[in-house]
Amino acid sequence: MTIVDRTALGSPAGPTPAGSADSGSADSGSADASGAPHPAAPAPALISLSIAGALNAALRDALADDPSVVVFGEDVGPLGGVFRVTDALHATFGESRVWDSPLAESGIVGTAIGMAMYGLRPVIEMQFDAFSYPAFEQITSHLAKMRNRTKGRVSLPVVIRIPYAGGIGGVEHHSDSSEAYWTHTPGLTVVTPSNPADAYSMLREAIASDDPVIFLEPKSRYWAKDTLVLPVRTAPMARAQVLREGADVTLIAYGPTVKTALEAAALAELEGLSVEVVDLRSLSPFDDETVGASVQKTGRAAVIHEAAQFGGYGAEVAARVTERQFFHLQAPILRIAGFDVPFPSPKQEEHYLPTAERVLAALDTWEW
Amino acid sequence: MTIVDRTALGSPAGPTPAGSADSGSADSGSADASGAPHPAAPAPALISLSIAGALNAALRDALADDPSVVVFGEDVGPLGGVFRVTDALHATFGESRVWDSPLAESGIVGTAIGMAMYGLRPVIEMQFDAFSYPAFEQITSHLAKMRNRTKGRVSLPVVIRIPYAGGIGGVEHHSDSSEAYWTHTPGLTVVTPSNPADAYSMLREAIASDDPVIFLEPKSRYWAKDTLVLPVRTAPMARAQVLREGADVTLIAYGPTVKTALEAAALAELEGLSVEVVDLRSLSPFDDETVGASVQKTGRAAVIHEAAQFGGYGAEVAARVTERQFFHLQAPILRIAGFDVPFPSPKQEEHYLPTAERVLAALDTWEW
Amino acid sequence: MNDVVAARAEPVRPTLKPIRLIDEKGAPVKGAERAGFTLPSPEVLLGLYRRMVMARRFDVQVTALTRQGRLATYPSALGQEGCEIGAVSSLGENDWLFPTYRDSVALLTRGVPPVQILSSFRGEWHMGFDPYEHRISPQATPLATQALHAVGLATGAKLKGDEVVALTLLGDGATSEGDAHEAFNFASVWQAPVVFVVQNNGYAISVPFSKQSHARTLADHAIGYGMPGYFVDGNDVAAMYAVTSAAVQNARAGGGPTLIEGLTYRIESHTNSDDPTRYRSPHEVAQWRQRDPIARLETYLRASGALSDALFDEIAAAAEQLAAATRDAMNTEPVLDPLELFDHVYATERPALREQREYLARELAAAEPAPADVSSTESISTASGSIA
Amino acid sequence: MNDVVAARAEPVRPTLKPIRLIDEKGAPVKGAERAGFTLPSPEVLLGLYRRMVMARRFDVQVTALTRQGRLATYPSALGQEGCEIGAVSSLGENDWLFPTYRDSVALLTRGVPPVQILSSFRGEWHMGFDPYEHRISPQATPLATQALHAVGLATGAKLKGDEVVALTLLGDGATSEGDAHEAFNFASVWQAPVVFVVQNNGYAISVPFSKQSHARTLADHAIGYGMPGYFVDGNDVAAMYAVTSAAVQNARAGGGPTLIEGLTYRIESHTNSDDPTRYRSPHEVAQWRQRDPIARLETYLRASGALSDALFDEIAAAAEQLAAATRDAMNTEPVLDPLELFDHVYATERPALREQREYLARELAAAEPAPADVSSTESISTASGSIA
Numbered sequence A, B: 001m002t003i004v005d006r007t008a009l010g011s012p013a014g015p016t017p018a019g020s021a022d023s024g025s026a027d028s029g030s031a032d033a034s035g036a037p038h039p040a041a042p043a044p045a046l047i048s049l050s051i052a053g054a055l056n057a058a059l060r061d062a063l064a065d066d067p068s069v070v071v072f073g074e075d076v077g078p079l080g081g082v083f084r085v086t087d088a089l090h091a092t093f094g095e096s097r098v099w100d101s102p103l104a105e106s107g108i109v110g111t112a113i114g115m116a117m118y119g120l121r122p123v124i125e126m127q128f129d130a131f132s133y134p135a136f137e138q139i140t141s142h143l144a145k146m147r148n149r150t151k152g153r154v155s156l157p158v159v160i161r162i163p164y165a166g167g168i169g170g171v172e173h174h175s176d177s178s179e180a181y182w183t184h185t186p187g188l189t190v191v192t193p194s195n196p197a198d199a200y201s202m203l204r205e206a207i208a209s210d211d212p213v214i215f216l217e218p219k220s221r222y223w224a225k226d227t228l229v230l231p232v233r234t235a236p237m238a239r240a241q242v243l244r245e246g247a248d249v250t251l252i253a254y255g256p257t258v259k260t261a262l263e264a265a266a267l268a269e270l271e272g273l274s275v276e277v278v279d280l281r282s283l284s285p286f287d288d289e290t291v292g293a294s295v296q297k298t299g300r301a302a303v304i305h306e307a308a309q310f311g312g313y314g315a316e317v318a319a320r321v322t323e324r325q326f327f328h329l330q331a332p333i334l335r336i337a338g339f340d341v342p343f344p345s346p347k348q349e350e351h352y353l354p355t356a357e358r359v360l361a362a363l364d365t366w367e368w
Numbered sequence C, D: 001m002n003d004v005v006a007a008r009a010e011p012v013r014p015t016l017k018p019i020r021l022i023d024e025k026g027a028p029v030k031g032a033e034r035a036g037f038t039l040p041s042p043e044v045l046l047g048l049y050r051r052m053v054m055a056r057r058f059d060v061q062v063t064a065l066t067r068q069g070r071l072a073t074y075p076s077a078l079g080q081e082g083c084e085i086g087a088v089s090s091l092g093e094n095d096w097l098f099p100t101y102r103d104s105v106a107l108l109t110r111g112v113p114p115v116q117i118l119s120s121f122r123g124e125w126h127m128g129f130d131p132y133e134h135r136i137s138p139q140a141t142p143l144a145t146q147a148l149h150a151v152g153l154a155t156g157a158k159l160k161g162d163e164v165v166a167l168t169l170l171g172d173g174a175t176s177e178g179d180a181h182e183a184f185n186f187a188s189v190w191q192a193p194v195v196f197v198v199q200n201n202g203y204a205i206s207v208p209f210s211k212q213s214h215a216r217t218l219a220d221h222a223i224g225y226g227m228p229g230y231f232v233d234g235n236d237v238a239a240m241y242a243v244t245s246a247a248v249q250n251a252r253a254g255g256g257p258t259l260i261e262g263l264t265y266r267i268e269s270h271t272n273s274d275d276p277t278r279y280r281s282p283h284e285v286a287q288w289r290q291r292d293p294i295a296r297l298e299t300y301l302r303a304s305g306a307l308s309d310a311l312f313d314e315i316a317a318a319a320e321q322l323a324a325a326t327r328d329a330m331n332t333e334p335v336l337d338p339l340e341l342f343d344h345v346y347a348t349e350r351p352a353l354r355e356q357r358e359y360l361a362r363e364l365a366a367a368e369p370a371p372a373d374v375s376s377t378e379s380i381s382t383a384s385g386s387i388a
């Protein structure tokens, strides 16, 4: 297993998103995966695959397995998406399965809704997180509500893939984390993988789901590699996973901050603190069981995310875990999150993003 | 002082929004207020005024006092808005100060931003809460961020008035509570009055503010009356207010749920429980001081809102108050909120909306 | 590039005067105003007449019931029957309709039972019929949003090789929304089999067309999308039917989308709770009452001998029957299950939602006669005590 | 209603062929292709030439610096100088420009210092100049959003009685967004003094115009808004300047908005990180290089005798100076204050934000040489341990 090192995350003034995507797009895993569209192909091989490559493989396999799956959006065709997640799909499956749409996010979501009403399973892309905002009405007023509105008669199996969060030196509007908007909206399922195996497995599961899924892709982790065998199936996407066991404190993380949490746990160990790390994977629904069990064991918890703290997803985590585990808690649940300011410019993001050091400093504020 | 009784809230199958507005629009308070555009007019009289009337008076006085104030949106001109909050303003101030725009919310917010850049102070209306969603991108990516983007060079003194929440038997999309979306967005100020005096005072303050303000108007309370003298100035809008003092528990409410909290407090008193009620008034910023002081005193708190609980504003309240007051808390902070389902149809909303009874039941779940 | 652009032929250009086949006096139109369209057969016209009469009676009945408080709200289409019925009658059985809140009579025409149409306006649930049974999407409230769904569905059908056309109804106000533009554009780029019918009834609630658009006609928008556009007299059901049918056929044949503007008028208030005296004159309304689409066709049909007194009476009786059935249906209070609030939010079960469902179930089970209303005057006095 | 609609005169209709004053060989155009516009004076043309040369040199320099990693990103306008400079040169001092990320050279032309233009692309702050000093809004990234700001500002100026015109630049892709439609519509309904200049450079990142629109020309959209539309050869700076100037004058005189499409081409990649070989042929690019807007004007000016060798050299030298100054500016690392993150979010001070500011201040103060990088390979192994 290879782990992408810090430098691959892109320094603040480093390459722009698509640039980094370019450098990472031709990864062998992706290419290998492309060569094996049929899951039951002989001799499954252990390959090295990035998150971007795993997502590409999942799309390829879903397109191959189910003729009702279609992929469209801005630049997802011949270009393969600005992060190359849809690389080579257009060439393989043709214009009627994978195509470039006009440039309008509300239009993309709105037409995906219509297609889903007709039995297709659209997997669409919002090019960057903040560019999902023009589609906000279609997502909240229709995608999220159609099933309930029609008493379950109309399912909308639409997956909206959204590259999100910072850490790649993106200019304004290219680093937002909007999970709190989506998770507050009943009717949506919101998930985010933190590693290649989950990326593959969860995207397949999202596409197979009859519920609309907001699939958040941590863009700073697109090029983080792992070795695995395709097709891989990890735990059901609704379940959180304990990535590291510990006794003293539970770190709750998701998407890009899972790496931060693991780093913090490793550093804390040097200081003699035993840290459990939970990767939420699913933000809505929230896995009360797994998180609850961990917090009951450790008695202390902190949640880490990039979005602004105020009204962020961490508030829900803190509130509900406190509600349910109050008498197990020895200290208030901490939130290590973005500051309550707009996401900063590339050269300033290092000061904004939660780091392992900041997590440790937060743990130090507790009276132990 | 007169208090509107329960029947005025509109029964679930009762009149639709605009209908109720019709019945309440000709209220004498509003008319009186209209007659006194100059705050310093002689002999200030005690008048009976509804929230809708107070908002109308505030707009009228702001238009009269400051030539840079303009009011536009859907049906805010000759019709006076579907809730009649802009009643008679068009006739008084003319088409260049108060006018009907084309029907497009992104357009309304986007052009308001441009006007504000040129020194105007637009007060715009989103006709119902869910109809602010088409403007989501303009609000989050520009209105909220312009000041920061330009290092403070460009202020956007825009007020977006949004009638929100349920309780009036509105059909789908007419009863949303979207405060959690706005409060999570750095750069926005979000306030909501619960009574006529605050409605007047806070709207005047919002219009005078150099920050963009999301001004949430609790539509089920539009016709709740109070007697007061115009122009009234209540506490600064950033400050929460203790509406009722108590020793045992703090109920934190805002907008439409303030009435619920006061009812619950009255009922609880019969059961021997001394309940303090805090009206937040400002959702962003949050008044940590006032709420903190109350919770330190009572040791227990519950927050009440209509929006879905998951990721709702109550999560932030619970999380931050717990963070700051953990060792003063005798029990977890409770959230009495909407269920995690889309806002229901008129005949079902009674089951969805938090009631005083539900608040009391929640308090009963604590071990006292 | 240059060549790509120049190679595109100019599509049909909307006429300056609305296309008309029967004039306001009920006489057949000759010449240019017909724009090449021909009058439908007497059988078709009689069918349209019957549907309009039924629609009108239904609409009047529901408005009356709404005034009695039996419905939470009802947006009437009185006066727009020519536009509504002409457009929707052009659809085949497998075609789809994407209507708005205003278009209940279009649903009626397509066979949705009154009780199912009115379920949402009574406040029972957000919609009352099965979209797949009738091939009709829920009546959209957020303006222009459904136009994109229509484009998506039509494109989905095209991708699957099915000969399905989607027709969507939009108001004049709705065309100002960004979604209308995106729908027009996606449809034309994808050559989706969609027909956009804009019912320009002069107002968006209180806002007159002159404050909504500076266009000569909304059909002119078609030019900017390289699609055919037609400006039609919406109160001439014959013209609406002829033009829409041609557009549906063209779409079905692979010719892509069409934009049709029907010029009509909303005789009733926006909804029962609107006060139109604030924004329009009785004179204007009276003028438009003169242009009634039903009276116009009736005159024509009687003059041409197609509509006998007997048939007239038969249709009127059928309409009365519909009205009676609608009244009856509104007399029955449906039994609603509050717990259903939780049942359709997700296809995938959620433990936390089950918890909330159980909470409500317990609350309902425990429910006794409502406790006395404790008016909390005192506490609000405290609130105002802080007023400067 | 009917009368209101019919009373509106049809505005100028875009021509099928782009308007041109100087042809691709540098010869003055005669006849219909000019659409009634006349060639600007030699002085004006020389000014446009100088500005284009400066712009080109700046653009090439910044692209080079970006390749060297000195900027985070840079969207080049190489090849679009005719469009950019022609359009922006039509503005008066009190007029406003609403540009996009693509339009740095338009800012340069309007006098914004390079170091201020490039601040955002270097990743220092979201923008680097004072909007009020230059009457230029921040370069918008969310597509088409700035068009609404332009309409609002122009309307605000009109309301205040100021003779200010707002010009906004949009890409072909951006016209597909709902906001573009809303901006066109608001502007025409309000008769706002706005000029919309769509730079149709053939692509939206990788998506060709043929997948963006089915229109003959994007200028055709104007018809649907009842506003004048012009389809212009964007690589003919003379035509761009003449048409845009007329539109600005018309707006200033109270004639309302105009939509202008300039047909041009993006010679460089979308940004430095794009790979255009995936979606367009070198042949196509080579063809468009032949249509270079600067070479075209240069030929004309030399032939007409307005551009001497001496003047040519002088301009070239000025351009080199600009390039050198730009390089120098990028050599200086600006000192950034992390605490400024908190200083401009609100006009009104917030205690909670002050707390966060103090937190970061403490963190910065405590900062020592970074701790050793603890690679947490083990823990991620655990993660994958759960893989089926």
Ligand SMILES: Cc1ncc(C[n+]2csc(CCOP(=O)(O)OP(=O)(O)O)c2C)c(N)n1
Pocket: B074, B103, B127, B131, B134, C102, C141, C142, C143, C170, C171, C172, C173, C174, C175, C201, C203, C204, C205, C266, C270
């Ligand atoms: C996105 C959105 N904004 C606002 C509204 C509120 N609203 C309901 S109907 C209406 C007017 C619509 O006018 P038009 O499109 O002409 O249709 P008509 O009612 O005349 O049939 C408005 C503003 C809405 N439903 N959706």
Ligand SMILES: Cc1ncc(C[n+]2csc(CCOP(=O)(O)OP(=O)(O)O)c2C)c(N)n1
Pocket: A074, A103, A127, A131, A134, D102, D141, D142, D143, D170, D171, D172, D173, D174, D175, D201, D203, D204, D205, D266, D270
């Ligand atoms: C709302 C929004 N969606 C997506 C993007 C991502 N994006 C940036 S530039 C671009 C293409 C724009 O094409 P065009 O408008 O033709 O301008 P050009 O880059 O060719 O100058 C896209 C899709 C964005 N910036 N904003």
Ligand SMILES: [Mg+2]
Pocket: C171, C172, C173, C199, C200, C201, C202, C203, C204, C205
């Ligand atoms: Mg209308």
Ligand SMILES: [Mg+2]
Pocket: D171, D172, D173, D199, D200, D201, D202, D203, D204, D205
């Ligand atoms: Mg382009």
